[in-house]
Amino acid sequence: MATTAVPANQAPKLNYLNNGHTIKSWLLTTDHKRIALLYLFSVTAFFFLGGFFAMLIRLELLTPEGDLMQADTYNKVFTMHGIVMVFFFLIPVVPAILGNFVVPLMVGAKDLAFPRINLLSWYLYVAAGILFLHCMLNGGVDTGWTFYTPYSTASNSNVVEAGLAIFIAGFSSIFTGLNFIVTIHRMRAPGLTWSRLPLFIWSTYATSLVMILGTPVIAITMVLVVAERLLHLGIFDPALGGDPILFQHLFWFYSHPAVYIMILPSMGVISEIVPCFARKRVFGYNFVALSSVAIAVFGFLVWAHHLFVAGISLYSAMVFSFLSFVVAIPSAVKIFNWTATLYKGSISYATPMLYAFGFIGLFTIGGLTGVMLATIGIDVHVTDTYFVIAHFHYVMVGGVLMGYLGGLHFWWPKITGRMYPEAWAKLSALFVFVGFNLTFFPQFILGYLGMPRRYWQYPPEFQVLNVLSTAGASVLAIGYLLPMIYMLWSLKYGAIAGDNPWHAAGLEWKTTSPPPTLNFDETPVVTWEAYNYDEIPDRPLEVPVAQ
Amino acid sequence: MSNYLPLWPDQASTMAGQVDALYIYLLLVSGIMTAIIFLAVAVLAIKYRRVPGRDAHQIEGSTILEVSWSVIPFFIMLTFFIWGAVIFFEERTPPADATEVYVVAKQWMWKIEHIEGQHEINELHVPTGQNIKLIMTSQDVIHSFYIPAFRLKQDVLPGRYTTLWFKATKPGRYHLFCAEYCGTMHSGMGGDIIVMEPQDYALWMAGGALNPLPETGKALFASLGCSTCHRSDVQGESRGPDLAGLYNKPVKLEDGRTVIADENYVRESILDPTAKIVSGFKPVMPTFQGIVNDDQLNALVAYIKSLAQPSSGQPSQGTAGLENQPTPAGQPQNVQVQ
Secondary structure, three states, X not given: OOOOOOOOXXXXXXXXXXXXXXXXXXXXXXXXXXXXXXXXXXXXXXXXXXXXXXXXXXXXXXXXXXXXXXXXXXXXXXXXXXXXXXXXXXXXXXXXXXXXXXXXXXXXXXXXXXXXXXXXHHHHHHHHHHHHHHHXXXXXXXXXXXXXXXXXXXXXXXXXXXXXXXXXXXXXXXXXXXXXXXXXXXXXXXXXXXXHOOHHHHHHHHHHXXXXXXXXXXXXXXXXXXXXXXXXXXXXXXXXXXXXXXXXXXXXXXXXXXXXXXXXXXXXXXXXXXXXXXXXXXXXXXXXXXXXXXXXXHHHHOHHHHOOOOOOOHHHHHHHHHHHHHHHHHHHHHHHHHHHHHOOOOEOOOHHHHHHHHHHHHHXXXXXXXXXXXXXXXXXXXXXEHHHHHHHHHXXXXXXXXXXXXXXXXXXXXXXXXXXXXXXXXXXXXXXXXXXXXXXXXXXXXXXXXXXXXXXXXXXXXXXXXXXXXXXXXXXXXXXXXXXXXXXXXHHHOOEOOOOOOOOOOHHHOOOOOOOOOOOOOOOOOOOOOOOHHHOOOOOOXXXXXX | XXXXXXXXXXXXXXXXXXXXXXXXXXXXXXXXXXXXXXXXXXXXXXXXXXXXXXXXXXXXXXXXXXXXXHHHHHHHHHHHHHHHHHHHHHHOOOOOXXXXXXXXXEOOEEEEEEOOOOEEEOEXXXXXXXXXXXXXXXXXXXXXXXXXXXXXXXXXXXXXXXXXXXXXXOOEEEEEEEOOOOOOOHHHOOEEEEEEOHHHHHHHHXXXXXXXXXXXXXXXXXXOOHHHOEOOOOOOOOOEOOXXXXXXXXXXXXXXXXXXXXXXXHHHHHHOOOOOOEOOOOOOOXXXXXXXXXXXXXXXXXXXXXXXXXXXXXXXXXXXXXXXXXXXXXXXXXXXXX
């Protein structure tokens, strides 16, 4: 990009947003920041689609009878809720939006290592999304997002198309991971050693490892399901000589590590927010950094804990139970270190920090109920019930989404150059926290009472708890719609943020907001540790507000 | 059962109390850990809130703390693991004296076959105080047999048997759910477990005397022609292995392996006879895939199992005696040919 001389008093500095206004300049961009925004729009669209399905589920479950929709429709609705949220929202949300935007800035690079592959990965995401929308409009799919065979072999819904959509989305994910790994290895600014890297980079790196090692397995598994359906090869269906449990092994070999693809980047976000708003170095940097790698490695060794009642042997169940306890430790280490970081800090309660508090609380509950599920004697009773639903929503929504919203508010001034309205943001964070707990806490009780998941109708004694859950979901929906509105508002009316409104450490705050297309006017040279908050003056008590 | 707002499920099996005790322990420990973290975050966030003139005090970290908050929770969790594994071990080890009940799942119903010949749909009557072992298979997709009041669940797979055992303790009517998503009416694939006092159960059982399952199997065994090759009277010369006393015994295979002749082995040997050839025999048996349905298969398995218990009836006594007696009609040619 050629830099154009612009009179200082006439127009704002050329940045990545105003450097080209044509549609082509967006759709053919190789700028990681613009691609991050492309992801922001498309992933947000899928989030609201998945949220719409969630509302349909909660409305149906207001009453014990199956009355709002047909059983088949309900089955398709929860299937598409799962597929959209897992493959088109949770997996890309933090890496592809926030990661894409801040990883090159954080390491002091001009862009990712392979800018064109980065654009390709967005196009693959969009292609997969369109294919899935087509699948949906063509009757949808009713197998559950888990595609268990032989039901998925026999189902007369649109399994092949959904499988191919996931196959393609997988490549988007692989390319993103590849790009991050190479960028983090090869493009760090001079002086930015591994031990000086922001923890978001460490967790993105660990995530990327899981992406490139795990995703091919789900891709192959989907191809095998498609092959079995179309060519009648006996792979999973016992009627054709296959083994249905083999599918579950293959599926969870990816899909359990995929949980860490979702949660690790959000953990990275929390590791950025907590030091900034406590004005402290993160407590135990090495342990937080290496715990991300430990999660990525051990995360590959626990998949069969989804199969305790599926028909695996007694002793393999015990081995996988044990390993599942092992993987809990590095997550706990993070929680303890964030908490310890608060000690003797100078803590302010801006919106990103509120989300970080929310994350710590909800992820603690999500993690501890995960430990209960790893306890086999308990798992036999509560697996495939609402207890599991509650557990993974505490991790996925309470964890991943809290981290994402925290990160989005934290970097919003960098991304747009404008502040979001703080009071509205705090209010909606409150809605999210209250609504979330009201939605999902009753589901723990429902699960222990024995209400199975994926039920269109249920015994009447479960109704009160289901009504509470639906009520909570409405509050939660407000909490998600509000940021959508006020963030759009802030694009035009938000206060000018300045380069570093939080007085945060990290290279991304050393360039202008919004950053120029090539990120830095001159390549930064790093001579300090990460989170050197002792060397950065605190910001004034009031953040800039709209005029 | 239709409480307004139940918060705890019924306890109706010997397992239920054990699982609940572990669950309460987990709730307590997790509750304490959650409280510690919540309180720590709240107290620290308030105590060290930003005040003009007071700066943060930088701390690098502490290896001692890191090690202790890794190791202590790990040892606490080891108690979860061990207790959970002990319960699971018990859940997965059926007592030898268990009464067997066959379960066939299909979209979207449960078919129950008692060994005495009683058939039920979406209902299972069991007496209190007796060990019951369910031998389950599915005719189509994966289902899961789930009784919340017993705290027990087991997936039911097509093409093989899985088992589940329990001892009911409290008379009553309890939910039976399908817990593995199986298509349109998954949520309708439920039923009732009716736990009765033993005397009531005996009355119920007497209500519809039918052929015991092994008897049905014995008749099938003859009508399908199995008995022409699987004979006891011509040891070492018949075309098929002798099945008397076979069940639950090790079998030496042609390829050198030794397997235990459990329910799944018997089932596979009927449906896919060449999968595991017994040492010394030729793969001459035709498959019965598509010829026998799951109900008939269960009857055959029950019959072959009954042959393993010499005291339990005619079949094995009969075969034991055959060696010295005139062969039954319809079989003499084989004896002479071999």
